[in-house]
Amino acid sequence: MLQGNQGVEQPSISATDHWSLWLPLVLLLASSYRAVQDCLEAWFAYGTYSAIFTYGAIGVPALIYLVFSKKNSLQSMTPKPVERWTGWGVLALALGCALLGPVKDVRFTGLFIGIIAYLVLNFGWSAPKLLWQELGLFWLTLPFQVVFDLTHNTFFQTITAHGAAFMLNYTGSTSYSDGVFLYILNLTPTGPQPIGVVEVGEACSGTAIGFTLTYLGFLIPALVSMPLKDRVRLSLVGPFMAIFCNTARVAYLLFSKTYWGDGAFIFWHEGLGRVIYSLITMGLYGLVVLILIAPYLAEQPRPTPVSNP
Numbered sequence: 001m002l003q004g005n006q007g008v009e010q011p012s013i014s015a016t017d018h019w020s021l022w023l024p025l026v027l028l029l030a031s032s033y034r035a036v037q038d039c040l041e042a043w044f045a046y047g048t049y050s051a052i053f054t055y056g057a058i059g060v061p062a063l064i065y066l067v068f069s070k071k072n073s074l075q076s077m078t079p080k081p082v083e084r085w086t087g088w089g090v091l092a093l094a095l096g097c098a099l100l101g102p103v104k105d106v107r108f109t110g111l112f113i114g115i116i117a118y119l120v121l122n123f124g125w126s127a128p129k130l131l132w133q134e135l136g137l138f139w140l141t142l143p144f145q146v147v148f149d150l151t152h153n154t155f156f157q158t159i160t161a162h163g164a165a166f167m168l169n170y171t172g173s174t175s176y177s178d179g180v181f182l183y184i185l186n187l188t189p190t191g192p193q194p195i196g197v198v199e200v201g202e203a204c205s206g207t208a209i210g211f212t213l214t215y216l217g218f219l220i221p222a223l224v225s226m227p228l229k230d231r232v233r234l235s236l237v238g239p240f241m242a243i244f245c246n247t248a249r250v251a252y253l254l255f256s257k258t259y260w261g262d263g264a265f266i267f268w269h270e271g272l273g274r275v276i277y278s279l280i281t282m283g284l285y286g287l288v289v290l291i292l293i294a295p296y297l298a299e300q301p302r303p304t305p306v307s308n309p
Contacts (some may be wrong), residue, residue: 020084020121024091028114031099035107042143051208052151055215056141062219063134063141070130079124087121108142133222140215154180156205163243164200164251173255182250184258196258198250198265206246209278213238213285220289226296237288245281 029036043056067074079087094117097110116135119127128135161177168175174185174192184196217238221231249268257265267273 031095032111035111053143055212077123083124091117151207157200161200163247167251198254210242213242
């Protein structure tokens with residue numbers, strides 16, 4: 001008499017799978033709490049960080065969506081025993097960096113390596129290869145101290161002042177820059193006399209909007225498939241527009257202060273005027289990006305359904 005399937009235990013996740021799924025995650029989160037705290041501080045621009053890493057607040061949710069969109073491919077991957085062993089070894093390295101790292105950059109590296117180790121433990125080395133783009137974009141969101149230090153100097157401020165002086169000179173105002181200071185001059189018989197001056201501060205150097213638009217130039221091609229030449233174009237649009245728009249803003253701030261007074265300067269430098277500038281910049285960037293990616297957003301022709309006779 002043939003036995004049915006009743007009473008036969010169905011396949012389930014093995015104990016090994018449970019250990020590789022939850023234990024590394026718990027260990028990584030527990031050891032990386034300081035790195036995660038620093039990331040949140042940078043992505044939402046509070047504490048000691050400036051706004052240069054705030055694009056992480058947009059990028060990380062987008063990356064989670066991209067990873068989730070590949071879940072079927074990930075679920076079809078099964079790690080080999082040797083991959084599990086190497087995964088545990090990589091995880092041990094990550095935990096050491098994240099927990100014992102003397103500086104932030106080492107702890108951020110530990111967090112990143114830990115994510116790779118988690119993927120290897122559960123899906124094998126094919127998973128990091130599949131998610132190379134997402135991992136690279138996540139690496140760019142990490143607020144490394146070396147990047148913070150390199151962007152917090154007078155170089156970008158000086159470049160902005162020079163560019164603003166160039167713009168003002170070609171709009172009818174006599175202007176020049178001296179380091180981080182930008183002047184408008186009045187030509188008199190005794191010589192040029194400064195009638196307006198602003199100092200290009202650290203927050204006005206354009207690094208925050210520059211980092212954001214540059215990152216979007218890398219993120220959008222991950223969301224919309226396109227050839228390499230258009231990826232390169234898109235990656236160049238962000239830095240160019242950030243430099244141009246921020247430099248034009250600084251030039252306009254000096255112009256408004258000189259000819260319309262401190263009230264106009266305060267309006268355009270803070271509050272509503274600053275919001276208007278951000279909206280104009282993002283609107284122009286969005287328009288250019290839309291033009292570039294429009295051919296790849298076109299809806300593909302759907303197959304005609306076959307009707308039943």
